[in-house]
Amino acid sequence: MAIATRALTKRYRDVLAVDALDLDVRRGEIYGFLGRNGAGKTTTIRMLLGLIRPTGGQVEVLGRRVQPGTTASFARVGYLVETATAYPNLTVRENLDIQRRLTRAPRAAVAEVIELMRLGELADRRARVLSLGNKQRLSLARALLHRPELLILDEPANALDPAGIVEVRELLRSRASEQGVTVFVSSHILTEIAHLVDRIGIMHEGRLLEELDRDQLRAKERLYVEVGVSEPTHAATLLADAGFAHVERADDRLRVYDAQGRVPEMARVLVGAGLEITELAQAHEDLERHFLRLTRGAP
């Protein structure tokens, strides 16, 4: 396993930030660690890296237990946690040179990662003057510089523009497929990582609610029929009375989840009651909705 936690727990006085987390990330996979703000993602990542001490349980990274004084496994780990930071008085190149020296990476690694992250034009600018997005690129470059076997990235898309997000996604995918790098990536936006990851773990209130592999993720994309109809509230009541059990209101439309094979019947109910159907379309449930359903307790 690249990452294994057992009953990992972190408590801050009255707040249980992470509650008995058992997590297994296999070598070579891209694991998406999803959760809303405050779900316990960053706290978990801090414990994986030994930045904070667990209240209970244990962590193994690349086969070695993480405890105070651990250094050996971190030679093979690259990470970005919380906000992007750098020494403001030093240039991009100098900031990366610090990382190079501390990870014993070859001299050429700095130039390589500058090119990889498209930081060439900024290489001799001080970190103080970088935009947030470029600071994020610098932090990602720092994580990638020593060609780690495991990347632990906390919200890597923060502050990046849409093109930057796609670029980083492609980069992570290629690191995983071409170099066998394990990627553990957290996000609070499912769509941002849904098409990147091999597996996803959904955290909520310190607990791992659900783990899904790629096939299961696809299966969760539920089919529904979206109906544009006059008087949607009345229409929802009519459909419920007619035995359609899963009807949801979405703005001025209805989403009917159990309409497969019953579309003509549904249309008859509505038209028969004198309502006007303006639109009728079959659609997938967005994964985001599944995530919200899980973490908000929606039906």
Added chain:
Amino acid sequence: MFARALATEFLKLRRSKVTWFTFAALSIGPLAIALMMWIVREPGRAAQLGLLGTKANLSGLTATWPAYFSMLTLMVGIGGMLLLSFIVAYIFGREYTEGTAKNLLALPVGRHWFVLAKLVVAAVWWAVLVVAVLAEALVLGAALALPGFSATLAVRAVHDALLAAAIAYLLAPVVAWIAMLGRGYLPPLGFALAMLALGNVFSHTGWATWFPWSIVPLYIGAIGQRVTTLAPSSLVVVALTFLAGIAATIAQLRWADNAQ
């Protein structure tokens, strides 16, 4: 690993304005003392230039090398101790203020090496600063052609200033620990000021030779009755404070939660 950590710690000072600020701050000291000496010696010309000759005369100063050296030692001992606290607060506290501490914590380099490397950087910075300021003071004193110079006096004065600077350095790891505990610049600076004030209080209670922050002021004559040699107990107290400070700083970085 220590060499790597040390090299990166020196690299972090590149283009830092704080290094120049500390040199400027401490080098103003000998200039101010030399100016006072000149005003005392030539009150008429000082008054013509609008300088406060009367006040300088009233302070009971004499424009001699012994008086000049005495003030210089006070400046290095008290002002320097505060300035060194500022240096240590910067070296250690900046990692939290700039948010970079987390980048040091999951590396193939033991965290204790960063503490030791930072303390070495502080030692080098402090030593260069003190030696430069003493050289500046000797040049200024010579330029003023103050009376009463002797080689013995100069050696004694430099010895006192260097010893005061060394003792001040031995207290610095505690300031480093406070910087890590407080995660920034302000707590260690507040701590240093509070310790100096407490040192003054202890000087009146007979505990001065036992309280670490009273020992430098006592030795240079800033508080209480000036002592000419340090009591062995004082040296033990200072040495223990140094070791305890290092141990506490390493323990803080190794065991405490280091989230920002």
